[in-house]
Amino acid sequence: MSFKGHRMTNQRRTILEVLKGTTSHPTADWIYDEVKQKIPNISLGTIYRNLNLLAESGQILELNYTNTQTRFDGNPSPHYHFICQECGRVYDLALELQPQLDMEAEQISGHRIDFHRLEFYGICQECLTHDSPPN
Amino acid sequence: MSFKGHRMTNQRRTILEVLKGTTSHPTADWIYDEVKQKIPNISLGTIYRNLNLLAESGQILELNYTNTQTRFDGNPSPHYHFICQECGRVYDLALELQPQLDMEAEQISGHRIDFHRLEFYGICQECLTHDSPPN
DNA sequence: ATATCTGCAAATGGTTTGCGGAGGA
DNA sequence: TCCTCCGCAAACCATTTGCAGATAT
Numbered sequence: 001m002s003f004k005g006h007r008m009t010n011q012r013r014t015i016l017e018v019l020k021g022t023t024s025h026p027t028a029d030w031i032y033d034e035v036k037q038k039i040p041n042i043s044l045g046t047i048y049r050n051l052n053l054l055a056e057s058g059q060i061l062e063l064n065y066t067n068t069q070t071r072f073d074g075n076p077s078p079h080y081h082f083i084c085q086e087c088g089r090v091y092d093l094a095l096e097l098q099p100q101l102d103m104e105a106e107q108i109s110g111h112r113i114d115f116h117r118l119e120f121y122g123i124c125q126e127c128l129t130h131d132s133p134p135n
Numbered sequence: 136m137s138f139k140g141h142r143m144t145n146q147r148r149t150i151l152e153v154l155k156g157t158t159s160h161p162t163a164d165w166i167y168d169e170v171k172q173k174i175p176n177i178s179l180g181t182i183y184r185n186l187n188l189l190a191e192s193g194q195i196l197e198l199n200y201t202n203t204q205t206r207f208d209g210n211p212s213p214h215y216h217f218i219c220q221e222c223g224r225v226y227d228l229a230l231e232l233q234p235q236l237d238m239e240a241e242q243i244s245g246h247r248i249d250f251h252r253l254e255f256y257g258i259c260q261e262c263l264t265h266d267s268p269p270n
Numbered sequence: 271a272t273a274t275c276t277g278c279a280a281a282t283g284g285t286t287t288g289c290g291g292a293g294g295a
Numbered sequence: 296t297c298c299t300c301c302g303c304a305a306a307c308c309a310t311t312t313g314c315a316g317a318t319a320t
Contacts, residue, residue, distance in 0.1 A: 005274090011275080041276095042277080045310090046275080048310060049312095052310095065199065082244055094244070095236070105215070105217065105255050108229050109260070111259045111260050120236075120240050122247045124246045142294050142300065176302070180286075180301085184287095187286095
């Protein structure tokens with residue numbers, strides 16, 4: 001099982017499994033801690049190299065919503081996100097895709113538009129109902 | 136001329152002028168080089184401190200589209216952007232705002248949504264018509 | 271067989287910060 | 296006056312990378 005000339009190493013498989021097995025849009029550091037439980041001597045450099053390679057080959061998504069740590073999404077199919085400004089959690093949104101926006105923007109701007117990214121910001125349900133939110 | 140207890144120093148005024156005087160969504164480094172022409176001994180730390188302060192007080196926008204350098208926008212009113220994947224330039228888009236998306240996303244998710252960010256990606260008109268694009 | 275990958279550790283580079291002095295209000 | 300701000304330089308920290316050995320195919 002490989003992907004376009006890339007080898008499916010134990011490290012790469014485990015990283016992909018961990019990322020596919022969560023909906024929390026984790027950071028490289030969080031993934032590192034998780035994978036370490038299965039491959040104790042894995043290095044953080046390997047985590048980064050594989051996350052970048054997986055993102056380049058379209059198997060995962062890279063999310064840059066802040067200027068600090070990058071987050072990763074095991075679901076590579078197009079969808080929108082919600083970012084809670086209180087706890088920082090990132091949620092998937094079931095909002096339907098809006099491909100007509102690409103057409104409109106293309107006509108207005110004259111640029112060739114391939115895709116768009118849409119992120120919503122606010123306070124998540126969890127933080128709204130709890131005084132001291134976890135995480 | 137101040138802003139909520141903040142002092143309007145020569146450095147801060149010049150940084151704001153430079154940023155308001157361009158539509159190129161520059162990086163802190165570019166702003167540094169520009170401001171240095173007027174205040175030769177200004178430090179990069181001052182650039183960052185002021186950009187952060189101006190962003191926090193809503194006078195400018197902070198754009199995090201990549202995991203490398205942050206870009207800044209002298210126009211703080213809500214609008215959408217287009218990022219060219221060939222030359223990296225960031226353009227403003229005249230596309231009308233889509234506030235109904237906030238309503239829809241709020242109903243679907245149950246989170247309180249305050250605003251959204253929408254960015255389009257593709258190849259800009261400049262790069263489409265020129266073989267070797269500048270910048 | 272061999273090109274890709276890994277662990278290790280050092281380097282990178284954008285951004286932040288502590289400090290003592292300067293300068294707006 | 297006094298509190299915020301500045302320049303300077305070091306620190307910070309997420310991410311990248313060079314190298315020599317390991318491993319998937």
